[in-house]
Amino acid sequence: MIKIENLYVSVEEKEILKGISLEVKPGELHVIMGRNGSGKSTLANVLAGKDKYKVTNGSIKFNGENLLDMLPENRARAGLFLSFQYPVAIPGVNNMYFLKAAVNAVRKSRGEEEIDAVDFLSMIREKLKMVDLDESFIHRPVNDGFSGGEKKRNEILQMITLEPKLSILDETDSGLDIDALKIVAKGVNDFRSPDRSFILITHYQRILNYMKPDFVHILMNGKIVKSGTMELAKEVEKKGYSWIEEEVAEAA
């Protein structure tokens, strides 16, 4: 699905990612954990194509294509989705209008016809139920005045509507109460399939009580320093990160 090789990224002359390699195969769910400032969100933003991040070395192949050559909108059309850590409010733009524009942009790029308004509404009603939101929600301006939980559920709503192949969830679990967290986790779990992949970036182990990752990676100072399975996440939860830091220091 995606293959990241030896990726170096700088922001305003400061090197944030220092040689990341990661391969995610179809159907897999990878978790990336790490402290604040370890480079987690940088990785998410680089994958989605935000332009203030400068790739100084390395490559990213997305289903065989060179991802770094693609505009953000073309990455989305090719099936990449980022659930934002901080979803942006767009006053005056109706959520439904936005969702429809997004769905049609993706369809158009595939040479398909624009979705009919009635079909779209019935599809959205279906999806709204999956994230436990009522219909009034889609008539509000995008993320404008939404609570933290509503914003994150709106991200998941967009994900299940756009049906991407690779979903990157950037701290989608942070700041959620337990009910909202369960809804988000269920949204993701219901959406999992053998041809869809996920990169879940998180600060906390908590969401992993509701999901089954295939791999867990620890990001530290711009590098993946340790990879493992669910057991690794549990160990971090119990012991924190310092033992890994010590391991890294010893190896160096």
Add this chain to the structure above:
Amino acid sequence: MSISNYKAEFEKMLNRDYFSKSLHLYRKEAFAQLEKTGFPTRKWEDWRFTNVSIISDGEYKISEISDAPQTTPNIDSYQMEGVDTVVIYNGHYQKELSSVPDGVALLSGLEHFERKNGKFDTANNSPFDLLNTAFTDSGMCIVVEKDTQVEIPIRILFISNGVRSIMVNPRVYIDVAESSSLTFMEHHVGDAESFFQNESVFISLENNAQLNHIRIQSNSEFTQNMANINVNQDADSQYHFWQLVDGGKLGRSNICVQLNGENAQCYINILALSKNNQHIDNNIIVNHNSPQTHSSQFVKSILFDTSTGVFNGRTVVHKNAQKITAHQTNKNLLLSKKAKMNSNPQLEIYADDVKCSHGSTTGKIDEDALFYLQSRGINKQDAMELMVIGFANEVLDKIPHPEIKKAIHTEFTVKLNRLMA
């Protein structure tokens, strides 16, 4: 400052036999006063950012019979569903194209002017109101009697056309009596090659009356527009105003609202869209003269190219006006490095138990929001348009009457597409 160009035209006008002689006294009085004050210069506090020399030095002629259409003009492109329309073409009323809804009495502006002895209440005896009084040549008076709900909106379609440099001074009175309601729309259009329109509107809302006032200024880029809007409100009355300005070379709206009775409410919503070297100025004064009155000013500008804009919003809360609420919001979107906006929200409060707020923001397209939309598959161009339309929608979405809203929305989107292409 030079009134002399206008002096000759004024003499000419007094000799027009189709204007009632009984008005001459008021005209002369107003012109004499205008000669004393002169046209505003940039030294006047309220005119610091707007240069009107193109008007004061201009050589605009009064509109003659020959400036009226010789045959019935074609207004197909200005048709609008769901409204009754009155047409005024270069200052000449087009009776055969006009109709009014049930519940509305239409007097000619001149008849009404006479009825009210030419009197008006405006802020600081504004020079352009004086000019209008001196030169009033057209207009309407719309009267809604007590307890009358006018269902169908009435629209005045002001068309300015032709190659001759002319000025028109329409005067519109709107009197809505107790517990009545009306939607009034003024629609300024046309392809004039040199035109000065100086419009004065006098609105009087009695107790519990409601007026929706929609003003669209979309005339040619060679038009200078002055709009002097004076509103007097009695207790429990509601004034809702929406203005969309995208036409004209110079456009200035002087809006003055007097909230005279308790619980009188006014809601002013403005959207300005400017391009090339257009200059659009919205100057608003709201006077809270009574307790428990409410006002809001919500003014947005979208500026392209080297266009410039001004927001000057003043809310004055007088000494006895306790328990009032007043809000001012000004948001400006600069879509070019060379566009410029002057924003000046002001509160003057002389009462002590009030709730007031004001705020102003001016900025470019939000890059984070742009990226957000792109990350959902929407290309950059479409994303920008979506955001600018969203910015505008905060004003346009509140327009009452679905047909009017839809027509305005469609026209706005077409214009924006053209500008952003």
